[in-house]
Amino acid sequence: MLFVTGGDPSLEALPEICEALQDAGADLIEVGVPFTDPIADGPVIQASSQRALDRGVRPGMVLDTLTSIEFRVPVILMGYYNTALRVGLPEYAERLKGAGASGTIMCDLIPEEADQWIAASEGAGLDTVFLAAPTSTPQRRKAVCDVSTGFVYAVSRMGVTGAGTTMGDSTEGLVGDLREFATCPVCVGFGVSTPDDVKRVSAIADGAIVGSWLVNRLASDWGNNEARKELLADVRRLKEATRR
Numbered sequence: 001m002l003f004v005t006g007g008d009p010s011l012e013a014l015p016e017i018c019e020a021l022q023d024a025g026a027d028l029i030e031v032g033v034p035f036t037d038p039i040a041d042g043p044v045i046q047a048s049s050q051r052a053l054d055r056g057v058r059p060g061m062v063l064d065t066l067t068s069i070e071f072r073v074p075v076i077l078m079g080y081y082n083t084a085l086r087v088g089l090p091e092y093a094e095r096l097k098g099a100g101a102s103g104t105i106m107c108d109l110i111p112e113e114a115d116q117w118i119a120a121s122e123g124a125g126l127d128t129v130f131l132a133a134p135t136s137t138p139q140r141r142k143a144v145c146d147v148s149t150g151f152v153y154a155v156s157r158m159g160v161t162g163a164g165t166t167m168g169d170s171t172e173g174l175v176g177d178l179r180e181f182a183t184c185p186v187c188v189g190f191g192v193s194t195p196d197d198v199k200r201v202s203a204i205a206d207g208a209i210v211g212s213w214l215v216n217r218l219a220s221d222w223g224n225n226e227a228r229k230e231l232l233a234d235v236r237r238l239k240e241a242t243r244r
Contacts, residue, residue, distance in 0.1 A: 011061060
């Protein structure tokens with residue numbers, strides 16, 4: 001499962017990036033909607049979101065671009081709740097569905113405050129994905145599973161998103177607990193960046209989510225043909241690591 005920021009390295013490149021990632025083996029693509037205060041994200045994704053905003057990219061522009069892409073895998077829109085509130089919940093949910101999204105991750109929305117968004121999502125035919133952290137209590141883990149319909153996002157460690165950091169030792173226990181409650185797949189993200197990381201996650205969970213590593217590589221390599229080829233070869237190596 002691969003994360004890209006809508007508008008970085010450019011909005012015009014998004015269709016080609018999504019097509020290439022599907023060809024390289026992506027089973028699901030998460031598209032980040034640029035936001036001014038992405039509090040759940042680390043420096044790499046924060047910077048990519050700011051670069052997109054500095055280029056003039058706005059949420060509606062990302063959605064309009066997505067409508068031009070032929071997706072062969074599910075697409076999840078990942079962002080922050082204020083964007084939906086600003087547009088209006090039913091209206092935003094319908095726009096996401098119209099752009100081809102299968103579901104959403106609202107990084108700063110907790111189950112206890114999600115009833116209105118869940119209702120709007122159900123009305124538009126969107127899945128809802130919520131996050132569970134290593135410090136989540138058993139009650140919170142169950143609450144997250146109760147409202148997650150696409151998959152449950154298991155956060156592998158405390159802190160914000162970022163590659164090059166070690167997944168926590170509690171990941172296996174967290175995934176095991178979530179599996180007891182969940183009626184949908186459980187997938188692991190935060191700190192997943194190498195084939196070894198993917199292999200470790202794939203042994204205990206239903207999916208591995210790669211974000212900051214890919215965002216960083218897209219920013220540095222997409223504009224160079226040879227570097228782009230190596231990037232996509234690395235994505236294929238990540239996919240190969242999912243095969244048991």
